[in-house]
Amino acid sequence: MHQACALRREGHREVISFSPKVFVPVTRLCRDACGYCTFAKSPREVDSPFLSPDEILDIAHEGAQAGCSEALFTLGDHPEQRYRVAMTALEERGHKSTVGYLAEVARLVQQKTGLLVHINAGILSADEIGLMRRVSVSQGLMLESASTRLCQKGGPQYGCSSKQPHVRIEMIAAAGEQAPSDLLQLPRSVAVSHAVEERAGR
Numbered sequence: 464m465h466q467a468c469a470l471r472r473e474g475h476r477e478v479i480s481f482s483p484k485v486f487v488p489v490t491r492l493c494r495d496a497c498g499y500c501t502f503a504k505s506p507r508e509v510d511s512p513f514l515s516p517d518e519i520l521d522i523a524h525e526g527a528q529a530g531c532s533e534a535l536f537t538l539g540d541h542p543e544q545r546y547r548v549a550m551t552a553l554e555e556r557g558h559k560s561t562v563g564y565l566a567e568v569a570r571l572v573q574q575k576t577g578l579l580v581h582i583n584a585g586i587l588s589a590d591e592i593g594l595m596r597r598v599s600v601s602q603g604l605m606l607e608s609a610s611t612r613l614c615q616k617g618g619p620q621y622g623c624s625s626k627q628p629h630v631r632i633e634m635i636a637a638a639g640e641q642a643p644s645d646l647l648q649l650p651r652s653v654a655v656s657h658a659v660e661e662r663a664g665r
């Protein structure tokens with residue numbers, strides 16, 4: 464942490480910046496079920512597995528008119544791997560995966576609104592990271608914890624395959640390995656959640 468603070472001071476002094484952003488919840492379905500999550504819903508709790516392109520554009524336009532400069536795409540992790548209804552909805556839109564649909568609607572928002580697209584789509588393969596890079600200016604991933612404690616039986620991430628720390632660390636490394644290509648140089652934000660550990664009394 465001290466080293467990170469020193470690097471930040473060296474590069475940016477004490478300047479704090481922020482980007483006004485509008486959240487675009489493309490889907491609230493998720494293959495995982497973290498015990499603390501207030502975002503993910505079951506198919507019975509949502510009107511449709513995915514927001515339509517028109518609904519997404521409406522949200523983005525409203526954000527742009529309110530002064531936002533960024534559209535933050537937020538969504539559950541690969542819901543089609545858990546819910547048949549999600550896969551069917553994707554197939555009806557001509558896609559085989561949530562990430563494929565995400566690429567379509569992210570490009571649409573970029574072209575129609577001029578907002579900068581930031582994507583938090585959970586665990587992505589190297590190919591998916593590259594695909595997202597073509598339709599966004601940056602991507603984010605929540606590491607949450609480098610310890611497996613939260614994934615153990617009785618923990619809030621028990622049974623959540625995407626929350627295994629090694630899976631997240633491997634994705635961060637994969638994103639870094641793409642950097643040598645100009646096209647794929649990849650601004651990323653990695654968040655570490657203290658709240659989860661603090662609530663667990665650590």
Ligand code: SF4
Nearest residue numbers: 493495496497500503
């Ligand atoms: S992976 Fe994210 S969206 Fe899915 S249940 Fe966990 S916290 Fe919620």
